[in-house]
Amino acid sequence: MTTALFVVLAVTAVVAGALVFRVDSMARATFLLLLSFLAVAGLVLMTGLQYLGVVIVLMMVIEMVVMAIFMIMYMMNPAGLMPMSMFHNTRGAAVIAVTTFVALAGGALLVDWPVRGGRPAADLTMALGESLMGGQMLTMMTLGVTLFATIVGTVVLAAGRGRYDRLGDELDAPASDDRDRGGVGR
Amino acid sequence: MDLRSALLRAAVGCPHALVVPAPGTDRLRARVEQELARRRWPIASAPADADLVVVVGRPGRELAAVVDDIWVGVPAPRTLVRIADEDEVAAALDGVVRRLADADAQRAAASRSGSRARPPDPSPGGRSHGDGGHDELGPGEHDDHSAHTASDGGHHHHGGGMELPGGLAMADLGEDRDGLALDQLHVSLGPVLPEWPSGLVIDVVLQGDVIQEARSRFLDLDEQGATERLPDAARALDTAARVLALAGWEGPAARARGLRDALLSGADTAHVPEELDDLRRRVRRSRLLRWTFRSAGAGRSEILDALDDVLASAGVAVAGTGEEGHVGIDLATLDARLVGAQFAAARLVVAVADPQPRPAPDLPTAPGGAS
Amino acid sequence: MSAAPPLGLSILLPILLLAVAWAAVAADVLAAGRAAGRPVPWAVAAVTPAREALRLLVGQRRRTVGGDELLRGVGGAVLPIAALLAAAVLPLGMRPVADLGAGVVWFNAMEVFAWAAVWLVGWGSNSTLSLIGGYRFVAQGLAWELPHMFALITAAVGAQSLRVTDVVAAQGGLWFVLIMPVAFVAFLLSVAAMAFWGPFSAPVGRDVAGGAAAELAGVDRLVFVAGRWLLLVAAAAMAVPLFLGGGHGPWLPAWAWVLVKTLAVLVALVALRHRIPTIRMERWTEFSLVVLTPATIAQALVVTLVVLGEGGF
Numbered sequence: 001m002t003t004a005l006f007v008v009l010a011v012t013a014v015v016a017g018a019l020v021f022r023v024d025s026m027a028r029a030t031f032l033l034l035l036s037f038l039a040v041a042g043l044v045l046m047t048g049l050q051y052l053g054v055v056i057v058l059m060m061v062i063e064m065v066v067m068a069i070f071m072i073m074y075m076m077n078p079a080g081l082m083p084m085s086m087f088h089n090t091r092g093a094a095v096i097a098v099t100t101f102v103a104l105a106g107g108a109l110l111v112d113w114p115v116r117g118g119r120p121a122a123d124l125t126m127a128l129g130e131s132l133m134g135g136q137m138l139t140m141m142t143l144g145v146t147l148f149a150t151i152v153g154t155v156v157l158a159a160g161r162g163r164y165d166r167l168g169d170e171l172d173a174p175a176s177d178d179r180d181r182g183g184v185g186r
Numbered sequence: 187m188d189l190r191s192a193l194l195r196a197a198v199g200c201p202h203a204l205v206v207p208a209p210g211t212d213r214l215r216a217r218v219e220q221e222l223a224r225r226r227w228p229i230a231s232a233p234a235d236a237d238l239v240v241v242v243g244r245p246g247r248e249l250a251a252v253v254d255d256i257w258v259g260v261p262a263p264r265t266l267v268r269i270a271d272e273d274e275v276a277a278a279l280d281g282v283v284r285r286l287a288d289a290d291a292q293r294a295a296a297s298r299s300g301s302r303a304r305p306p307d308p309s310p311g312g313r314s315h316g317d318g319g320h321d322e323l324g325p326g327e328h329d330d331h332s333a334h335t336a337s338d339g340g341h342h343h344h345g346g347g348m349e350l351p352g353g354l355a356m357a358d359l360g361e362d363r364d365g366l367a368l369d370q371l372h373v374s375l376g377p378v379l380p381e382w383p384s385g386l387v388i389d390v391v392l393q394g395d396v397i398q399e400a401r402s403r404f405l406d407l408d409e410q411g412a413t414e415r416l417p418d419a420a421r422a423l424d425t426a427a428r429v430l431a432l433a434g435w436e437g438p439a440a441r442a443r444g445l446r447d448a449l450l451s452g453a454d455t456a457h458v459p460e461e462l463d464d465l466r467r468r469v470r471r472s473r474l475l476r477w478t479f480r481s482a483g484a485g486r487s488e489i490l491d492a493l494d495d496v497l498a499s500a501g502v503a504v505a506g507t508g509e510e511g512h513v514g515i516d517l518a519t520l521d522a523r524l525v526g527a528q529f530a531a532a533r534l535v536v537a538v539a540d541p542q543p544r545p546a547p548d549l550p551t552a553p554g555g556a557s
Numbered sequence: 558m559s560a561a562p563p564l565g566l567s568i569l570l571p572i573l574l575l576a577v578a579w580a581a582v583a584a585d586v587l588a589a590g591r592a593a594g595r596p597v598p599w600a601v602a603a604v605t606p607a608r609e610a611l612r613l614l615v616g617q618r619r620r621t622v623g624g625d626e627l628l629r630g631v632g633g634a635v636l637p638i639a640a641l642l643a644a645a646v647l648p649l650g651m652r653p654v655a656d657l658g659a660g661v662v663w664f665n666a667m668e669v670f671a672w673a674a675v676w677l678v679g680w681g682s683n684s685t686l687s688l689i690g691g692y693r694f695v696a697q698g699l700a701w702e703l704p705h706m707f708a709l710i711t712a713a714v715g716a717q718s719l720r721v722t723d724v725v726a727a728q729g730g731l732w733f734v735l736i737m738p739v740a741f742v743a744f745l746l747s748v749a750a751m752a753f754w755g756p757f758s759a760p761v762g763r764d765v766a767g768g769a770a771a772e773l774a775g776v777d778r779l780v781f782v783a784g785r786w787l788l789l790v791a792a793a794a795m796a797v798p799l800f801l802g803g804g805h806g807p808w809l810p811a812w813a814w815v816l817v818k819t820l821a822v823l824v825a826l827v828a829l830r831h832r833i834p835t836i837r838m839e840r841w842t843e844f845s846l847v848v849l850t851p852a853t854i855a856q857a858l859v860v861t862l863v864v865l866g867e868g869g870f
Binding site for chain 3: 193194196197198199200201202223226231232234235237259261262263296371373379380381392394395430431432433434435436437438439440441444472474475477478480528529530531533534
Binding site for chain 3: 058
């Protein structure tokens with residue numbers, strides 16, 4: 001039963017991932033990728049890491065849908081079933097992909113995995129949190145803040161109109177001159 | 187079999203009606219809406235949601251083509267009613283449920299017509315009917331391949347442009363308001379949209395949901411017969427009802443419509459001024475409405491001010507004290523206002539401007555009069 | 558993972574959800590009639606959900622030319638399934654169908670599927686208005702998701718567990734709504750928002766002719782609309798274990814309290830809905846990110862400090 005489930009999830013993950021490059025609709029490609037990720041989340045759940053598995057589902061759904069929005073920006077045709085090629089540098093990409101796959105799969109099969117010594121903790125979510133946030137607290141916090149700063153920095157650099165354009169050099173305009181005001185009015 | 191027909195009757199007992207008014211039939215349309223509300227038949231938002239298409243007035247050539255297009259997208263069981271006179275309204279709607287529940291006739295009609303909707307047993311050729319590729323893009327919205335060049339022909343020019351499966355126009359690139367080169371789409375809005383002026387079509391260039399270019403026109407201008415206009419008060423209430431409905435405030439919208447109908451039928455209008463005041467007070471006091479309508483310019487809301495003006499003019503007209511009518515807007519001004527607006531805002535702008543096919547001869551067209 | 562889900566409860570859950578959704582639709586019809594000044598009789602309102610469902614069952618399905626039928630179908634089906642799966646961690650009485658260790662996160666993950674579902678339906682219909690409806694929901698989703706997550710986290714922090722039954726157990730004395738009112742309000746707002754309902758119905762708004770659902774007919778529309786109501790019911794019901802003490806209460810058995818409280822939340826939502834207009838996306842987004850998100854973070858901080866002060870963790 002467990003083996004069957006594993007095989008189904010593993011095959012789904014790989015096949016859906018490969019199909020991403022076979023379909024000619026951006027929407028289908030996006031959601032096939034999502035399917036692949038969901039299968040991986042299922043595999044993570046099978047290892048008993050409930051929290052991680054569910055968080056993968058959560059993040060991937062949001063991520064793929066946000067990606068779909070960018071897709072509309074660059075291609076507004078709804079449904080978009082027009083056959084189109086989404087490949088660049090096909091040969092190089094194929095070489096990289098195959099090499100990576102062989103390396104990873106080879107590693108997984110050839111490495112002499114250690115035998116489990118202890119027993120899994122009673123509450124894996126708690127154990128995961130403690131191992132991440134106990135000894136590695138500083139690393140995780142630095143990582144988190146760095147990532148967040150990167151996101152904010154990218155947006156600030158990319159935005160054509162920042163807050164100084166909208167609210168004046170001293171940021172003292174009573175309201176912005178946006179055509180469409182937000183709900184707060186700044 | 188008996189149970190089946192009973193179930194079918196129950197299923198179609200409360201049909202959703204899609205109202206397709208010809209330009210200049212506001213009075214008749216109001217009468218139809220009143221009768222639908224009396225029967226508690228919901229107004230459909232789109233052809234897909236409709237069981238019943240009510241064609242109000244005598245459509246000209248262009249609108250007739252639109253009706254044909256829409257009819258293809260209405261799922262069976264379905265029926266179409268043409269109403270050209272106020273006396274026919276109740277009688278025409280009376281037969282609707284019986285016809286919808288007539289399974290044999292529905293089935294025969296479904297197999298006859300080239301319905302785009304999937305037949306009950308999907309046949310391999312199910313998709314072939316789209317051969318002309320001119321089905322509507324959305325509810326009452328027609329893709330117009332020639333929109334880039336000149337778009338005031340009919341709805342069925344599918345000449346140039348790149349043909350996609352299904353005959354949609356390929357989107358092209360354009361600069362957005364932040365200077366990014368993004369896709370834009372040429373679509374026509376109307377003439378069959380909820381809370382939309384009769385017979386109006388606006389060809390827009392849409393980027394995301396921001397309108398970049400707009401050109402409004404009325405269908406069948408050349409063959410339009412005598413227009414029957416609503417009295418000032420009723421028209422103002424009609425406009426207010428549309429704006430409120432677009433704002434998603436269904437209750438007050440229905441009340442405004444009820445007041446309009448009371449004025450039109452002239453039966454019992456004693457309560458109208460009081461309820462009108464009440465409605466106006468509610469609109470002015472709603473902070474959420476003010477918040478959601480508020481546009482550029484601190485604290486002021488053009489739409490809300492216009493809505494308040496409309497309600498005030500309704501009050502004036504009901505009281506019969508002044509001759510200040512609700513002034514229409516000319517299409518060029520409307521187009522200018524739509525450019526740069528988001529879709530939701532644009533819908534409100536159109537609803538509150540409420541353009542009419544021909545400006546009233548005795549009233550000067552005052553740009554900006556509606557706000 | 559805990560023991561296999563009890564069979565009885567798993568069969569009961571969809572039936573219960575549908576029954577409560579029925580009641581919610583009927584209440585909505587009543588409230589709409591009253592708001593419009595055209596009251597609907599009780600009997601008519603009570604049969605309206607069944608009649609509308611029957612209408613859509615009888616109605617023909619419909620395909621749009623050039624539409625992506627596969628994606629649209631998947632999107633429509635995902636909506637009710639997501640609602641059902643989200644409800645799996647809902648304690649009916651004291652016991653849920655699946656008492657997951659990360660139940661609160663599970664609930665969140667399942668309801669996020671609505672994003673994908675609405676977007677897919679809007680996109681797959683090959684109609685501009687549907688598409689606008691579809692991405693309106695994503696904009697809305699980005700705005701409500703953060704306050705929503707912080708509201709969930711606050712409840713979890715208060716109980717020091719992600720397990721929904723633990724959250725209920727922690728409210729034996731004091732309901733969480735009293736110590737985390739901001740989180741509760743944010744949660745209720747996001748309940749309506751995730752079901753794109755009431756003031757958050759712009760994705761299926763009248764101005765876009767039904768938005769994401771504009772091209773749906775027959776069974777497709779039934780599944781979509783039913784899925785939306787189920788989502789609303791499941792999310793509203795989740796407010797009970799998270800903030801309203803779950804099955805705790807005097808005199809009545811736990812299941813009855815859950816039912817009563819769920820119905821109360823729904824009645825409050827329905828009554829409020831007809832008093833207010835739809836909120837525009839651009840307004841809501843800024844308010845949500847600039848006001849609501851910091852407010853919920855502050856709420857989470859306060860609750861965390863209280864828990865630490867009481868010697869938690």
